[in-house]
Amino acid sequence: DAGITQSPRYKITETGRQVTLMCHQTWSHSYMFWYRQDLGHGLRLIYYSAAADITDKGEVPDGYVVSRSKTENFPLTLESATRSQTSVYFCASTPLPGLAGYEQYFGPGTRLTVT
Amino acid sequence: AQKVTQAQTEISVVEKEDVTLDCVYETRDTTYYLFWYKQPPSGELVFLIRRNSFDEQNEISGRYSWNFQKSTSSFNFTITASQVVDSAVYFCALSEANYGGATNKLIFGTGTLLAVQP
Numbered sequence: 038d039a040g041i042t043q044s045p046r047y048k049i050t051e052t053g054r055q056v057t058l059m060c061h062q063t064w065s066h067s068y069m070f071w072y073r074q075d076l077g078h079g080l081r082l083i084y085y086s087a088a089a090d091i092t093d094k095g096e097v098p099d100g101y102v103v104s105r106s107k108t109e110n111f112p113l114t115l116e117s118a119t120r121s122q123t124s125v126y127f128c129a130s131t132p133l134p135g136l137a138g139y140e141q142y143f144g145p146g147t148r149l150t151v152t
Numbered sequence: 153a154q155k156v157t158q159a160q161t162e163i164s165v166v167e168k169e170d171v172t173l174d175c176v177y178e179t180r181d182t183t184y185y186l187f188w189y190k191q192p193p194s195g196e197l198v199f200l201i202r203r204n205s206f207d208e209q210n211e212i213s214g215r216y217s218w219n220f221q222k223s224t225s226s227f228n229f230t231i232t233a234s235q236v237v238d239s240a241v242y243f244c245a246l247s248e249a250n251y252g253g254a255t256n257k258l259i260f261g262t263g264t265l266l267a268v269q270p
Contacts, residue, residue: 068256079158079243079260095257127197131256140187141258143197 040064043128043144050118051152058113058147060128068131069111070141071095071103073124080127086111118151125149154179156246158261165234166269173229173264175244181205184248186220186227187258191241200242203227234268241265 041062050056060069067088072080072095082095084103092103100122102114115122125148129141155178165171177186188200201211203220211218215232231238245258 070257072258072260077262079156079262080245080258081260082257085257125195129197139256140199140202141256142199143189145196 041128041130041142041144043126043147045147046145047148049150049152052119053117056115056118056149058115058126058128058149060111060113060144062109062111062128062130062142062144064130064132064142065108066130066132066142067108069105070129070131071101071111071113072127072129073097073122074127074146075124083113083126115149118149120151123149123151154246154248154259156244156259156261158242158244158264160264161262162265162267164267164269167236168233170230170232171234171266171268173231173242173244173266175227175229175261177225177227177244177246179246179248181248184246187245187247188218188227188229189243189245191243191263193240197243200229231266234266236268236270239266239268 044059070085071083074080081097083097083101084095086092086105089105089108105111125146127146128144131139131141157176184205186203190198190200201218208220217230219228241263243263244261247258
């Protein structure tokens with residue numbers, strides 16, 4: 038009963054490098070989300086996905102790319118990492134498509150440092 | 153635009169004190185959902201409660217209680233007889249209901265750090 042997992046849990050990378058954060062859920066939830074958490078901002082939505090091959094931008098999508106070829110996976114790629122992307126990244130999923138109000142289940146987070 | 157405001161950045165109390173965390177929200181929708189999440193020092197996000205806009209009844213769960221007032225657009229969270237284990241960052245969040253295209257996107261407040269001293 039793994040639920041929702043993220044890898045790696047910690048990552049240090051250099052400015053300009055590409056880095057991919059992985060998110061995997063075992064519940065077959067339709068919706069998946071990526072948030073970043075920064076002091077003073079709470080959590081902000083980067084991208085979300087309603088189903089495989091359906092993705093859309095959130096509040097802060099610039100510099101990020103997502104894909105969702107399989108329902109259970111939702112990787113987040115920083116194409117050319119910048120120091121401003123140093124943050125804690127959370128993946129989340131929710132079970133019921135098309136209905137708001139159901140809580141999101143969050144992964145443990147990935148702490149990314151860009152030097 | 154939707155917005156959630158948690159004006160209290162940090163609160164420090166002594167164990168057994170009661171403490172209220174404030175949450176004020178803005179939305180144009182008549183149907184929406186409000187949430188509270190807890191983030192303990194270990195970093196994970198723990199769901200505490202969901203409330204829909206049609207249900208203004210207060211809710212109590214053990215030492216936790218929530219007061220939802222549409223008239224003031226507030227969804228405040230009270231911990232009674234606080235304990236050291238309650239020390240965490242607490243987030244209030246808003247999700248709008250958009251039937252026919254609902255996305256469950258959450259708009260988070262900036263969080264309130266609660267420190268409970270023994």
